[in-house]
Amino acid sequence: MKKVWIDAGHGGKDPGAVANGLKEKDIVLSVALEIKKRLETNYDGVQVLLSRSTDVFLELKERTNLANKAGADILVSIHGNAGGGSGGFETFRYIKASATSAALQNVLHSAIMDTLNKVAVGVIDRGQKADNLHMVRESKMPAVLTENLFLDVATDAAKLKKDVVIQAIIDGHVIGIAKYLGLKKKEEGNQVNRENKVAVFVNGKKVADGVLDNGTTYTPARAVAEALGATVVYDAVRKKVNITK
Structure with a gap:
């Protein structure tokens, strides 16, 4: 480690x-x-x-x-x-x-x-x-x-x-x-359960993978927002995401 x-x-x-x-x-x-x-x-x-x-x-x-x-x-x-x-x-x-x-x-x-x-x-x-x-x-x-x-x-x-x-x-x-x-990236399957992975498309173009959890699909805000022409600002201190068009 x-x-x-x-x-x-x-x-x-x-x-x-x-x-x-x-x-x-x-x-x-x-x-x-x-x-x-x-x-x-x-x-x-x-x-x-x-x-x-x-x-x-x-x-x-x-x-x-x-x-x-x-x-x-x-x-x-x-x-x-x-x-x-x-x-x-x-x-x-x-x-x-x-x-x-x-x-x-x-x-x-x-x-x-x-x-x-x-x-x-x-x-x-x-x-x-x-x-x-x-x-x-x-x-x-x-x-x-x-x-x-x-x-x-x-x-x-x-x-x-x-x-x-x-x-x-x-x-x-x-x-x-x-x-x-010399760190090695985690395999994708270790980061996201393959069975719960959801492909996310914006206007027909694949932008990222989301996760299905108990019937709710969670998608990456930055990938989706930027594909729609919006700007994403993440405040790591306050744990807040602000999306503006």
């Missing part, structure tokens, strides 16, 4: 970056919660542990102590950025990082940039960097800190307000972590 430690930066009395109607602590928490859900739902042999699952404050030392005590195989600390002029995406490892941390950074950085470039135009790649940051310095396992666009740069903030960009950030983290750890 691989243990993944996901650290949602800031929280509680520490909002992190605040600009353009966005709060860093809220964005990174929703991203962290969804990364945990997707990794554990879609991959075998992985357990995802969180520094925080609610809006609470933890000191940096508390975060790394918890991760080290848990014996996590890797640590990924998730942040939003500020003060970067033209904005963009970047990742950090420790300045004296091991080769394994550098390898994790390379895989994760590439995966996130790939998913972002598929849904957003003009995402600046600020590169893979090294710094003396607590979360990557005090972690006893390969560790990387991701800075997912700039809240105080108008073009980046506009992107962060789009659900498709948040989903790309989540997917990039999941893909990168799974690739680095």
Whole structure:
């Protein structure tokens, strides 16, 4: 069983970056919660542990102590950025990082940039960097800190307000972590009972599979809504889905 430690930066009395109607602590928490859900739902042999699952404050030392005590195989600390002029995406490892941390950074950085470039135009790649940051310095396992666009740069903030960009950030983290750890996707039959699976079509085109449970068919909201030209915004903190046309 691989243990993944996901650290949602800031929280509680520490909002992190605040600009353009966005709060860093809220964005990174929703991203962290969804990364945990997707990794554990879609991959075998992985357990995802969180520094925080609610809006609470933890000191940096508390975060790394918890991760080290848990014996996590890797640590990924998730942040939003500020003060970067033209904005963009970047990742950090420790300045004296091991080769394994550098390898994790390379895989994760590439995966996130790939998913972002598929849904957003003009995402600046600020590169893979090294710094003396607590979360990557005090972690006893390969560790990387991701800075997912700039809240105080108008073009980046506009992107962060789009659900498709948040989903790309989540997917990039999941893909990168799974690739680095060599995780195997669960067989479809392990995720959805084959006997209860229902094919879902919109205007004659298959979009996804649903599940039949006690006479009620449950369909994936995002797949159906987007096929109808609607936008889906999922709030992982409040467990709420908002569909707008």
